[in-house]
Amino acid sequence: MSIAVQHFTRTYGTFTAVDDLSLQVTAGEIVGLIGPNGAGKTTTLRALAGILRPTSGTIAIGGHDIAADAIEAKRRLAFMPDEPHLFEYLTVDEHLRLTARLYAVPDFDARARALIDELELTGKERALPGELSRGMRQKVVIACGLVRDASVLLFDEPLTGLDPIGIRKMRATIVARGRAGAAILVSSHLLHLVEEICTRVVIMDRGKKVADGTVAELASRAEAAAGSNLEQIFLKVTGRE
Amino acid sequence: MLNASFYIAWCSTKNRVRMRLRRLREPRYLIGAIAGIAYFYFAVFARAGRQGRRPGRGRSEDRGFDPGSAFQIAGTSLAGLFVLCAALLPWVLPTRSKLLEFSQAEREFLFTAPVSRRQLLLHRIVRSQVASIIASLFVGLFAAPIAGVGRLRLALGFWVLAVTINVYSCAVSLTRARFQSPVAAVRRVAWVPIGLLLACVAVVGSAIVRQLLQQPPASGADVFVQISRVTSAGLPSVVLWPFVAIVRPPFSGSVTTFFPALAGALVVLAVVATWMVTSDVTFDIVAGEGGDAQATEGRKAAVVPRATAIGWTLPLTGRAELALFWKGVMETLRAVNIKSWRVLPPILGVLIAVVGASFGIAGDQRMRGPSALLTALGGMVAGVATLLGPQMLRLDLRSDFLHLDLLKSWPLRAADVIRGEMAWPIAAVSGVAVSAILTAAAFSGAGLPNVPFAWRWSVAFAAVLAAPAMIAAQYTVHNAATILFPAWVQLGSQRARGIDAMGQRLILLAAVLVSLVLFALPGAIAAGVIWLILYRFAGAAVLVPMSVVFAAIVLTEVLAVTELLGPAYERIDVTSVERAE
Numbered sequence: 099m100s101i102a103v104q105h106f107t108r109t110y111g112t113f114t115a116v117d118d119l120s121l122q123v124t125a126g127e128i129v130g131l132i133g134p135n136g137a138g139k140t141t142t143l144r145a146l147a148g149i150l151r152p153t154s155g156t157i158a159i160g161g162h163d164i165a166a167d168a169i170e171a172k173r174r175l176a177f178m179p180d181e182p183h184l185f186e187y188l189t190v191d192e193h194l195r196l197t198a199r200l201y202a203v204p205d206f207d208a209r210a211r212a213l214i215d216e217l218e219l220t221g222k223e224r225a226l227p228g229e230l231s232r233g234m235r236q237k238v239v240i241a242c243g244l245v246r247d248a249s250v251l252l253f254d255e256p257l258t259g260l261d262p263i264g265i266r267k268m269r270a271t272i273v274a275r276g277r278a279g280a281a282i283l284v285s286s287h288l289l290h291l292v293e294e295i296c297t298r299v300v301i302m303d304r305g306k307k308v309a310d311g312t313v314a315e316l317a318s319r320a321e322a323a324a325g326s327n328l329e330q331i332f333l334k335v336t337g338r339e
Numbered sequence: 340m341l342n343a344s345f346y347i348a349w350c351s352t353k354n355r356v357r358m359r360l361r362r363l364r365e366p367r368y369l370i371g372a373i374a375g376i377a378y379f380y381f382a383v384f385a386r387a388g389r390q391g392r393r394p395g396r397g398r399s400e401d402r403g404f405d406p407g408s409a410f411q412i413a414g415t416s417l418a419g420l421f422v423l424c425a426a427l428l429p430w431v432l433p434t435r436s437k438l439l440e441f442s443q444a445e446r447e448f449l450f451t452a453p454v455s456r457r458q459l460l461l462h463r464i465v466r467s468q469v470a471s472i473i474a475s476l477f478v479g480l481f482a483a484p485i486a487g488v489g490r491l492r493l494a495l496g497f498w499v500l501a502v503t504i505n506v507y508s509c510a511v512s513l514t515r516a517r518f519q520s521p522v523a524a525v526r527r528v529a530w531v532p533i534g535l536l537l538a539c540v541a542v543v544g545s546a547i548v549r550q551l552l553q554q555p556p557a558s559g560a561d562v563f564v565q566i567s568r569v570t571s572a573g574l575p576s577v578v579l580w581p582f583v584a585i586v587r588p589p590f591s592g593s594v595t596t597f598f599p600a601l602a603g604a605l606v607v608l609a610v611v612a613t614w615m616v617t618s619d620v621t622f623d624i625v626a627g628e629g630g631d632a633q634a635t636e637g638r639k640a641a642v643v644p645r646a647t648a649i650g651w652t653l654p655l656t657g658r659a660e661l662a663l664f665w666k667g668v669m670e671t672l673r674a675v676n677i678k679s680w681r682v683l684p685p686i687l688g689v690l691i692a693v694v695g696a697s698f699g700i701a702g703d704q705r706m707r708g709p710s711a712l713l714t715a716l717g718g719m720v721a722g723v724a725t726l727l728g729p730q731m732l733r734l735d736l737r738s739d740f741l742h743l744d745l746l747k748s749w750p751l752r753a754a755d756v757i758r759g760e761m762a763w764p765i766a767a768v769s770g771v772a773v774s775a776i777l778t779a780a781a782f783s784g785a786g787l788p789n790v791p792f793a794w795r796w797s798v799a800f801a802a803v804l805a806a807p808a809m810i811a812a813q814y815t816v817h818n819a820a821t822i823l824f825p826a827w828v829q830l831g832s833q834r835a836r837g838i839d840a841m842g843q844r845l846i847l848l849a850a851v852l853v854s855l856v857l858f859a860l861p862g863a864i865a866a867g868v869i870w871l872i873l874y875r876f877a878g879a880a881v882l883v884p885m886s887v888v889f890a891a892i893v894l895t896e897v898l899a900v901t902e903l904l905g906p907a908y909e910r911i912d913v914t915s916v917e918r919a920e
């Protein structure tokens with residue numbers, strides 16, 4: 099199991115952000131994580147990335163516990179947050195190089211070249227983050243995540259700030275990585291994107307998992323009308339119809 | 340619109356106070372608040388109490404410091420003359436009033452609302468009152484020699500003075516902008532206040548000159564006596580009245596003199612405020628059409644980073660610490676450009692002045708000449724770099740906490756990250772300190788001719804070895820504080836406000852100083868033992884092995900502490916890191 103979350107709970111003081119969440123993502127799966135604001139999606143992704151420690155429960159990446167065996171677990175994953183935080187004085191190329199060094203990426207030059215082309219960053223290699231648009235900075239973060247062969251990819255709102263062409267390319271990139279065998283967890287409010295690219299969907303609400311399955315399975319369980327789309331299912335499952 | 344302005348000011352203040360009170364439920368803020376209040380108590384009230392209990396000195400305002408008397412002694416007309424001179428400054432110096440700077444929220448809410456420019460000016464006056472009132476209360480609180488109602492009078496008087504200064508500065512900014520107007524009538528009006536002010540200067544100045552020519556002063560003090568005499572009577576006293584009126588209330592010694600003085604100051608404030616709001620015709624020129632002139636200027640003035648080629652490509656294999664060291668070098672060298680060096684001449688000027696002045700005070704003939712100056716300057720720079728450098732150059736975890744999410748997602752050992760983050764600033768500050776020590780040593784032959792060669796160079800070598808170790812120790816302490824108390828650490832340029840945040844800073848400062856002493860103690864003891872054993876045989880040269888041992892012990896401690904900090908780093912809760920209000 100590439101991602102194995104068992105009874106994960108995370109609290110902030112008296113507030114429980116995620117409550118007893120269990121989920122699995124296997125290699126080649128693209129799982130959509132959706133839910134209303136404050137549902138606990140970002141907390142879950144940040145805990146999976148080793149940024150937040152679970153209050154209780156366990157999280158394993160590629161069989162390595164993220165708390166007990168953090169380095170091995172982190173080696174296998176790439177987390178692409180929604181807010182692109184880059185080092186102000188490092189160029190695009192240097193961000194990729196630094197990432198390659200920290201993750202011991204072989205064949206860096208060829209990979210970097212291909213990624214820069216794929217994400218349409220050509221000509222921006224020597225630009226500093228301050229010279230890039232938000233969408234471009236988001237692409238740099240994604241490039242840093244993809245420059246290594248991570249077996250687990252975590253995307254938090256990957257399309258934020260991207261232009262229509264960028265969105266299209268990013269969709270293709272995520273699908274291609276999934277087909278190549280990566281286990282992918284995508285958190286997004288863009289339900290049509292999730293419906294289109296994800297093989298399975300997990301719906302969270304108020305810190306709890308309220309549904310898990312393919313769109314067809316969710317529709318069946320939610321007793322939604324035949325031909326219902328994910329948005330209709332989501333509204334029904336979360337009781338916001 | 341005024342109602343809306345009061346509503347914004349009231350709600351913002353109320354919610355800020357509520358938020359600060361609510362956060363006291365967290366121990367980190369409660370402890371900070373207790374420390375801050377204790378500091379205030381001992382620094383202000385207890386001191387005032389002690390002064391009040393001293394024999395021969397009463398608490399009563401009329402028996403202690405009497406500001407009214409002091410004001411009379413200094414000369415009310417001299418104070419008015421000082422204010423008149425100060426009133427000329429905003430015309431000469433190109434500054435823009437703070438009242439014409441709008442926040443992002445103000446720009447987005449008010450500039451899109453059906454609100455006139457005049458109403459926006461009134462809004463800014465209302466909004467600025469919270470800060471003016473708090474500042475005035477602090478002035479009243481810290482005026483230890485004054486007690487009771489006297490503090491309140493001082494605060495009230497100071498508040499009216501502060502508001503008048505703010506409004507005057509804004510009115511000047513708006514009037515000055517009239518000269519940029521394409522309309523001739525608008526430009527002509529700008530000459531009215533300038534003409535009035537110049538007339539005041541001419542009346543007072545000519546009276547002073549006449550007096551000094553007729554009766555040349557016998558001494559420096561006599562100059563002030565004569566100026567005070569000539570400006571206290573006749574036309575000069577009439578001309579100076581508004582300038583005297585605004586400074587009279589804070590210095591009123593009793594209730595009977597305070598209220599008439601306050602009435603006079605309020606009249607002046609009303610006139611200046613009317614002038615300001617009727618100058619709204621140039622609002623867009625000064626504040627910008629969207630109220631964003633300040634933000635635009637800030638962007639222009641900001642140092643724009645450039646991706647300059649440094650000539651060092653990061654190898655794709657090697658230790659993590661070196662990768663972080665490389666990152667620090669890139670960040671520093673790119674952040675530094677010609678604009679950044681603007682601060683250097685004033686710093687060097689102050690240093691040279693201090694060193695030169697200390698030579699003058701010492702009057703020691705042995706310490707004269709350029710060599711002596713360079714020796715002393717080198718020593719001073721080395722001392723400042725060693726003791727203050729780690730507090731000033733914060734290119735370690737303290738600045739990279741902004742990227743904590745990213746750092747924590749890297750597959751690196753925590754100790755490697757900590758050491759890597761500290762490596763570059765340690766090297767940079769040590770480089771400055773060692774260069775300064777060697778410069779001082781190189782010129783010490785001529786600068787300190789009476790000190791033997793062996794002592795001069797032994798001290799220099801010892802310092803070259805010990806300074807980097809002390810710098811590394813300080814960086815370790817600062818980064819340990821960052822890791823162990825992430826909630827109390829100032830991130831980047833942000834600064835938490837409030838008495839609790841002040842208390843946190845005081846506690847942290849004390850903890851850092853104590854930790855530093857503990858860090859240095861084992862090495863200092865070992866070095867002391869070496870001194871006792873070897874001094875009689877080696878003489879001055881004993882300093883070198885002493886510093887070798889000292890540095891070795893301190894650096895071993897640095898390694899050990901960074902390893903021990905690993906688990907704490909892993910446990911850092913990024914959500915506990917303080918965010919700006």
